[in-house]
Amino acid sequence: MFEMTAVLKSFGEEMRRAREHVAREAVLTPLVESSSINERVGTRVLLKLECMQRTGSFKFRGAYHKVASLPPREMERGVVATSSGNHAQALAAAAKLFGVPATLAMPFDTPAFKLDRVRRWGATIVHYDRYRDDESAVGEALARERGAARVHPFDDASIISGQATVGTELFEQAASRGVRVDAMLVPCGGGGLTAGVALAARATSPETQVFAIEPEHYDDTARSLRSGAIVANAMGQGHRTLCDALMVAQPGTLTFDINRQLLSGVAVVSDVHVREALRLLVQELRLVVEPAGAIGLAALLAAQVPVNGACAAVIVSGGNIALPALEELIIEREAMA
Amino acid sequence: MFEMTAVLKSFGEEMRRAREHVAREAVLTPLVESSSINERVGTRVLLKLECMQRTGSFKFRGAYHKVASLPPREMERGVVATSSGNHAQALAAAAKLFGVPATLAMPFDTPAFKLDRVRRWGATIVHYDRYRDDESAVGEALARERGAARVHPFDDASIISGQATVGTELFEQAASRGVRVDAMLVPCGGGGLTAGVALAARATSPETQVFAIEPEHYDDTARSLRSGAIVANAMGQGHRTLCDALMVAQPGTLTFDINRQLLSGVAVVSDVHVREALRLLVQELRLVVEPAGAIGLAALLAAQVPVNGACAAVIVSGGNIALPALEELIIEREAMA
Numbered sequence: 001m002f003e004m005t006a007v008l009k010s011f012g013e014e015m016r017r018a019r020e021h022v023a024r025e026a027v028l029t030p031l032v033e034s035s036s037i038n039e040r041v042g043t044r045v046l047l048k049l050e051c052m053q054r055t056g057s058f059k060f061r062g063a064y065h066k067v068a069s070l071p072p073r074e075m076e077r078g079v080v081a082t083s084s085g086n087h088a089q090a091l092a093a094a095a096k097l098f099g100v101p102a103t104l105a106m107p108f109d110t111p112a113f114k115l116d117r118v119r120r121w122g123a124t125i126v127h128y129d130r131y132r133d134d135e136s137a138v139g140e141a142l143a144r145e146r147g148a149a150r151v152h153p154f155d156d157a158s159i160i161s162g163q164a165t166v167g168t169e170l171f172e173q174a175a176s177r178g179v180r181v182d183a184m185l186v187p188c189g190g191g192g193l194t195a196g197v198a199l200a201a202r203a204t205s206p207e208t209q210v211f212a213i214e215p216e217h218y219d220d221t222a223r224s225l226r227s228g229a230i231v232a233n234a235m236g237q238g239h240r241t242l243c244d245a246l247m248v249a250q251p252g253t254l255t256f257d258i259n260r261q262l263l264s265g266v267a268v269v270s271d272v273h274v275r276e277a278l279r280l281l282v283q284e285l286r287l288v289v290e291p292a293g294a295i296g297l298a299a300l301l302a303a304q305v306p307v308n309g310a311c312a313a314v315i316v317s318g319g320n321i322a323l324p325a326l327e328e329l330i331i332e333r334e335a336m337a
Numbered sequence: 338m339f340e341m342t343a344v345l346k347s348f349g350e351e352m353r354r355a356r357e358h359v360a361r362e363a364v365l366t367p368l369v370e371s372s373s374i375n376e377r378v379g380t381r382v383l384l385k386l387e388c389m390q391r392t393g394s395f396k397f398r399g400a401y402h403k404v405a406s407l408p409p410r411e412m413e414r415g416v417v418a419t420s421s422g423n424h425a426q427a428l429a430a431a432a433k434l435f436g437v438p439a440t441l442a443m444p445f446d447t448p449a450f451k452l453d454r455v456r457r458w459g460a461t462i463v464h465y466d467r468y469r470d471d472e473s474a475v476g477e478a479l480a481r482e483r484g485a486a487r488v489h490p491f492d493d494a495s496i497i498s499g500q501a502t503v504g505t506e507l508f509e510q511a512a513s514r515g516v517r518v519d520a521m522l523v524p525c526g527g528g529g530l531t532a533g534v535a536l537a538a539r540a541t542s543p544e545t546q547v548f549a550i551e552p553e554h555y556d557d558t559a560r561s562l563r564s565g566a567i568v569a570n571a572m573g574q575g576h577r578t579l580c581d582a583l584m585v586a587q588p589g590t591l592t593f594d595i596n597r598q599l600l601s602g603v604a605v606v607s608d609v610h611v612r613e614a615l616r617l618l619v620q621e622l623r624l625v626v627e628p629a630g631a632i633g634l635a636a637l638l639a640a641q642v643p644v645n646g647a648c649a650a651v652i653v654s655g656g657n658i659a660l661p662a663l664e665e666l667i668i669e670r671e672a673m674a
Contacts (some may be wrong), residue, residue, distance in 0.1 A: 030367030319623030
C-alpha cells in the first residue's frame, strides 16, 4: 500500500511530463453541455468528449505518454499489450507515431471494427480467450517471446499519468467557465482512467468527489473496495455486458491502491441505462459513443450517484463502435420502451 | 441595395439582442481540431460543431431569436414556415419553448427522420412539392390562412442576426486560444447563415475572409454573385444533391445583398467530396453529420477554397441524419474508393 502523499509526489512530475507529451498529438477534447440532457438528468452535466480523442478513446493519452517515455533501446525492441480494443488501437497509433513495432493480443470476441482499426495502424494482432486465458500470463509470454516491452493497459504509473491529463484538462475547462465540478463520474474497467482522474482531482480540484462507474457483472472495483482487497470478476461464467471495453479480470495493484484512497464511491450500472444514455447522446449531441463511454451518463440516468442538484462531470470515454451496431442498440431500446 | 455601414449599424443592436436570447437556450457548441483532419486537408482546420446544437442544427439560433422577438399578440396567433427540415425543427422547438403554436410546410421528399423530429415538438406539418410549387407562395398562403406570422427560413433580419451568433461565438473561441481565423467556410442554401457569419466577421474578426460553400446544381449564390443580380436554381429539372438542407430556389433579397458586399468568394462542391468529409468526421471525431453540414470540410478536401497553409474554420452546420442513412453514404464511398 502506498502512502498518498508519497504517491502524489511521485506522480506530480510524471503528470506534468504526460501533459507535455499528450499536448503534442492528442485532441484537446471539448467539454460540452446540453440543456436537454440537463433537464432529463435533473442536474447540470458537463460531458468531456473523449470519443473525439485520437483513435476514438482516452486510451491514446496513456499509450502516447508511455511510448514517448520509453528509453531508445526499448523503442527499438518494440511494444506488446493485451487489450479488448481501445488500448490496442491507442498503443498501435502511439507506436506508429514513434516508428516503434507493436504486437497486440486481443480477445477473440473483440468487435471486428476495433480489430480493423488496429490493423490500419500497422500493428500485428494475436488472439486470446478473455473468458479462459489469464490475460496477464498472455501479455508476459508475448513480451518474452518478442523481447519487447509490455505496456499494461492500466496498472502502470505512466499510463495512469497519461489518463490523468483528461481530468486536468476537464478541471481547467470547467474553471475557465467559472464552473465548480462537484461530482466526477468515470467509467471503470481496470481503474487506470479512474485513478488518473482521481489524482488530477486531488491536485487540481480537491473539492470534487470522484466516482468510478462499473457495468453489472464487472463490478470488481466496487467489490474490491468493499472487501478492502482485490477481488476478481467471475470471467468464466458467461456474464456479458454491452461495455466490452470495461471487461477486465480484476483491478490493478497500483490502480486499486490509488482508487481505494481517493474515490468517493463506485456505482454499478445495467445495460438498460447504458442504452438509454447512448440514445440520448446520439439524439441530443449527434455523438457516436460506445457503450463503455456512455456509462457515466447512464449512472446519472439511473440515479446511481448522489448528485443532489449540484454539477456533475462525465467522461465520455470512447466512441469505437460501428454505426450499424450503435443503431441496433438504440432501436432495440426504443422497441423496449 | 443596402449601404453596408447602415446595414451593420442596424444589425449591431439586433445581433447583441440575439446573443442574449440564444445564450438562454442554445448549446455553446465546441470548436474542435483534429490533427488527423489537419494532416489530411494540409492546413489547420477548426470545426464549429453546430451538429450538437439544439434540434441538431444552427437553425435553432435564428428561430429562437425570431420567436423571442415576436410581439405578444403575434405569439398568440402562432408561426408558420416552409422548410426542408432543419428550420422546421428549429422553429417547432423555439415555438414550443414559448408556448406558441407552429405550422410547418415541408417538401414531400424531406427525410422521414426530420419529419418525425418536427412532430415530436408538437408542430403541425403540411406538405408541398419543392420541385414544382413556389415555396414563397406556399408560405404566404399558409400564413394568410392561419392568421399567423410567417418566419422565413433565411430572408429575415432577425433570423440572420440569430445565425450570426455562430460566427461571433466562433471568433471568440478562436481568439481565446490565440488563433487567428484566416478563412471561414460556411454552408450556403438561402444564404442566411453565410450573411450572419459575414456580419459577425466584419464586426468581430474583420481580417477573416468569408466563403460561401454550395452544392453542385444548387449554386444560385455563386451564379447570382457573378451576374450581379439574383439568379434562381433550375428546381424543376430533376437535379439532386445529397445536401437536401441547401436546396433552395434562390438567394434571399436581404441575404444576397449582404453576401454580395461581404463575401470573399463562393465554392461549389460535388457529392463525392461531401461523402469523403462525412466519413472523415465519423472516423476521426465520431460525429453524426448530415451532408450539408460536411460541405465546408468537403470544400477543403476538394481544394476549392484558397487557404494556402493558413487557418481555416468550418461550420459543421447540422447533424440531422439517421444512422443507417449515414452508414450508407459512407459505405458507398468506401466501395467507390
